[in-house]
Amino acid sequence: MNRMxxxxxxxxxxxxxxxxxxxxxxxNYTKINSVYGSxxxxxxxxxxxxxxxxxxxxxIACNETEAKNLVSCVKSLRGSLGKxxxxxxxxxxxxxT
Numbered sequence: 001m002n003r004m005x006x007x008x009x010x011x012x013x014x015x016x017x018x019x020x021x022x023x024x025x026x027x028n029y030t031k032i033n034s035v036y037g038s039x040x041x042x043x044x045x046x047x048x049x050x051x052x053x054x055x056x057x058x059x060i061a062c063n064e065t066e067a068k069n070l071v072s073c074v075k076s077l078r079g080s081l082g083k084x085x086x087x088x089x090x091x092x093x094x095x096x097t
Contacts, residue, residue, distance in 0.1 A: 002093040003067035007058040010085035020073040042085035
């Protein structure tokens with residue numbers, strides 16, 4: 001079964017996130033830089049003086065085993081960085097063309 005993993009993270013830890021992508025190893029992804037949002041634990045990031053900071057998003061289409069491995073890597077990163085702001089979301093891909 002195919003999965004989509006979405007990793008949302010603070011742009012300040014881009015290097016660390018890209019390192020776990022290389023270690024997993026996940027070579028295929030789509031990256032969206034400088035997105036805005038608000039999270040219960042990560043706070044608000046709007047890229048302005050009131051709510052500084054931005055997030056990045058990675059989308060990774062992969063198989064179930066790769067998704068589990070990637071989520072494990074993200075959990076490990078969360079453990080080492082604390083509340084710096086990185087989360088992974090996984091859902092089933094019903095169609096890939």
